[in-house]
Amino acid sequence: MSKRPVIALLAAPETSASVLYGLYDVLFSVGAVYPDMVAGTPGEELLDVRIVSEDGNGFHCLGNVPVEPHAAIDEMSGPDAMPDAVIVCDLYTSIHATPSGRYPHATAWLRQAHANGALVCSVCSGALLLADAGLLDGREATAHWAYRDMFGRHYPKVRFRSDSVLCLTTEADRLVTAGGVSAWHDLAVYLIARFCGYRHAIETAKVFLISGHSDGQSPYAVMTRPMDTTDAAISDCQAWIANSYDQPNPVEAMVSRSGLNARTFSRRFRAATGYAPIDYVQALRIEEAKQALETDSLPIEEVSVAVGYEDAASFRRIFKRRVGLTPAAYRRKFQRLSQIAGPTGGSRPAIADAPRAGSAST
Template sequence: MLDQDSPINVALLAVPEVTASALFGMFDLFSSPGRDWPFIVKGEAGQQRMRPYVVARSHSGFRAANGIWVKPDFAFGDCPPPQIVCIPDFFINPGDSVAGLYEPEARWLRRTHEDGALLASACSGAVLLGEAGLLINCEATIHWGYVTTLSNNYPGVRVRLDRSLVLSGEAQRIVMAGGGSSWQDLALYLIARFVGLKEAMEVAKVYMLQWHDLGQQPFASLMSLRQTVDAVINSCQKWLALNYKTRAPVAAMVALSGLSERSFIRRFTKATGMTPLAYAHALRIEEAKQMLETTDLTIEAIANETGYEDASFFSRLFHRETGLTAAHYRLRFGSLRQALKHT
């Protein structure tokens, strides 16, 4: 990980056949770490941790495969040195050879890799890694429709369709993601690897992404935990954020507020849109989710750490609030953390 004062350069390689959704989607995701999470939860953008830019063989703009105009930020000759190079998927006929069509891109990829950059591809973007000669005797992954494009044209490549993410090469500086929307998984993995797991989780929540196939419900409670403008209630929110394990949090906040219980509940509900007890549960569930994402604590231990002596009650509450069991939530979000363990 680099210092926050030194944004990580991420070059997004564009060719005229590029899929614009992947190109600009990755641009958005790589722009997010450090910036968007504080804006969502506090209303003020933070410092951007990554610096994405579009690079191509020349400065000339072109129409992407779906007709969207692409204007590169840099050409190969004046591109800032990247720590990461991402190759979005692009349209080629499955099985066809592209030998010689992308020689400038292949040369630039070889040079940046020799200079220490990590190269990452999404879907058919792996073909350009093959053109650069970087997949010799390596494992790889690609969209299932393009397996023959790799296996027929780049000897020694071992395509792994059973894995959504494949790491290859010296120091695992070649990363490939499979088909479909795999560029989202790829971006989250690279954010976690270069910036941090916490920031990757924040980006996933901001954009309501998941490592595989979750819906929106696991993220829903985040918006309800924003600080209010009511000074009395705000002070109670801040107290609860530090003392959510307290056995009787509502009674403690009533005492802190100096209001009657009835007045406090009415004022808290008006300010936050939630009853004090529901708010306390939502805060505890958010803390539990963080622990499930980032630790190996047992579910019973997490229940206790978040203020629930009855683990079965915690499990029922977690399922009700997120639509997932705690074990399922860990399985889905923990897979990103597990992938990093093998880096």
């Protein structure tokens, strides 16, 4: 029998147990579990899956879950010991943190593994480690949507795809990044197909009921901009628009409120928030509309008017562009989730009484 492909799962104390052990269970089962389930005869394991860490010592990951690595990364170095693929599991990082330089030994190993021909992958915030290693410079990549601004601040050479669940545009460069935490499902299916063939990928997906994230990340993304506190005029406008986004001509109103000319206001607003003023208003309106669509039964035309769009066709067009789904499709998707969750003991407040999407708490 030929040597099984080796897949190394790089983990650290900031890693989620669900990602690490989920990947391990699924990849470890390839070739073995499906025939046992359908014919009663276990098959042969097709992948050699190993958990690795910087020093190889045991540790506890998020939730105080114990992890006993199979090896230290130094034990998997050199042309004869390098894995065929490396997956950097998620490494939880606050969106306000400075991610650079946290794992210098691991980033050096990732560069070496990639140079020696390994496929290098990441899940969620694990992409920060690939970016810190310089492997994503000039390339597209994805991670959880909440890290979009962090990539812009610390890794501006990376073309961040906040809409993507599995970024395969750099596949030819042996780099694949997966979005949010549960995007490891999509990555696992991709890796099984790549190393073991399409049939094994389908069979494993059937065993674990994996269906992928065909809608991408955009339907799940939330506006997470904190209130700016360094520019008083812009901060005041942010506070005002959080409760007035449904007003007519809101950008003109903010310019007037700031006492600045339009060009200066636009420049300072973008510097403080990262958004052009009209994009900021649209983001607030769409975020509020999403909250209504998730649980309310108001007609879409009424939701449109309630968030500031008199023209329902314009609302639908802008919503689809920003969210990736039509308002009706978004409602179906998330109201199904609310049905699964069951009654919560209370109804959602009406739009006028709901928490504002642009408040400082977001």
